[in-house]
Amino acid sequence: xxxxxxxxxxxxxxxxxxxxxxxxxxxxxxxxxxxxxxxxxxxxxxxxxxxxxxxxxxxxxxxxxxxxxxxxxxxxxxxxxxxxxxxxxxxxxxxxxxxxxxxxxxxxxxxxxxxxxxxxxxxxxxxxxxxxxxxxxxxxxxxxxxxxxxxxxxxxxxxxxxxxxxxxxxxxxxxxxxxxxxxxxxxxxxxxxxxxxxxxxxxxxxxxxxxxxxxxxxxxxxxxxxxxxxxxxxxxxxxxxxxxxxxxxxxxxxxxxxxxxxxxxxxxxxxxxxxxxxxxxxxxxxxxxxxxxxxxxxxxxxxxxxxxxxxxx
Numbered sequence: 001x002x003x004x005x006x007x008x009x010x011x012x013x014x015x016x017x018x019x020x021x022x023x024x025x026x027x028x029x030x031x032x033x034x035x036x037x038x039x040x041x042x043x044x045x046x047x048x049x050x051x052x053x054x055x056x057x058x059x060x061x062x063x064x065x066x067x068x069x070x071x072x073x074x075x076x077x078x079x080x081x082x083x084x085x086x087x088x089x090x091x092x093x094x095x096x097x098x099x100x101x102x103x104x105x106x107x108x109x110x111x112x113x114x115x116x117x118x119x120x121x122x123x124x125x126x127x128x129x130x131x132x133x134x135x136x137x138x139x140x141x142x143x144x145x146x147x148x149x150x151x152x153x154x155x156x157x158x159x160x161x162x163x164x165x166x167x168x169x170x171x172x173x174x175x176x177x178x179x180x181x182x183x184x185x186x187x188x189x190x191x192x193x194x195x196x197x198x199x200x201x202x203x204x205x206x207x208x209x210x211x212x213x214x215x216x217x218x219x220x221x222x223x224x225x226x227x228x229x230x231x232x233x234x235x236x237x238x239x240x241x242x243x244x245x246x247x248x249x250x251x252x253x254x255x256x257x258x259x260x261x262x263x264x265x266x267x268x269x270x271x272x273x274x275x276x277x278x279x280x281x282x283x284x285x286x287x288x289x290x291x292x293x294x295x296x297x298x299x300x301x302x303x304x305x306x307x308x309x310x311x312x313x
């Protein structure tokens with residue numbers, strides 16, 4: 001992949017896709033192809049194949065996906081399995097038939113078994129039952145990884161699959177009905193601060209541990225591995241460090257400057273108790289994260305303040 005290669009980023013309006021576009025442009029790549037949903041409906045096979053024939057991408061970053069937190073996954077299981085299967089099938093098929101030189105597919109740490117040993121090694125995929133609160137999304141993503149590996153085995157498609165941990169950063173979804181824990185906490189504490197509220201409610205016990213990776217670090221890892229890695233076996237992308245949800249809430253509270261109390265809603269589910277990735281393979285491939293959690297929370301809150309009137313819902 002050189003600076004003149006035709007590079008398609010699927011899902012450029014999303015958290016991950018937007019970061020990948022920024023990373024490519026920062027490195028000087030000049031032919032980055034992006035398509036809005038109105039320009040190309042990724043759930044429409046004909047539309048996807050037409051776009052590939054017209055644009056002739058050589059490299060594809062598959063960052064388009066329907067994502068959400070526990071509430072969204074529980075409420076809309078059909079949307080999460082159907083949309084993700086359709087979109088990824090169309091893009092992987094089109095990549096093969098239009099003979100792209102390389103495809104990068106993004107899985108997720110949440111598709112590992114619910115009770116996987118910690119930290120989670122790549123070989124633990126499909127060794128146990130999934131977390132019930134997001135199994136629809138997980139099954140779709142596992143199918144995408146296996147489809148990439150099948151195309152590699154049968155047709156020689158150069159497709160790599162990455163397993164990012166929990167992500168956050170500029171461009172995140174701050175809708176409290178559909179967001180993940182980091183943007184939800186940032187918005188809750190910010191609005192509580194403005195309202196002078198005495199308390200902020202946090203879901204669950206606060207004891208689950210989570211690993212967080214800034215999306216700009218993920219994008220940098222994606223470009224690095226697109227340039228250097230050519231094996232169909234999956235690669236974890238994370239920091240190798242985790243914190244409790246309670247500790248995360250305290251960090252967000254401090255960054256926002258909220259003065260009230262944190263109270264727990266014990267009727268809400270915790271989800272998986274721990275989900276830490278083993279990133280030794282990634283480090284062996286020459287990449288390590290750069291943005292620490294406290295710095296990342298500060299810059300994400302700054303972005304929220306600048307964009308709160310126009311952020312994605």
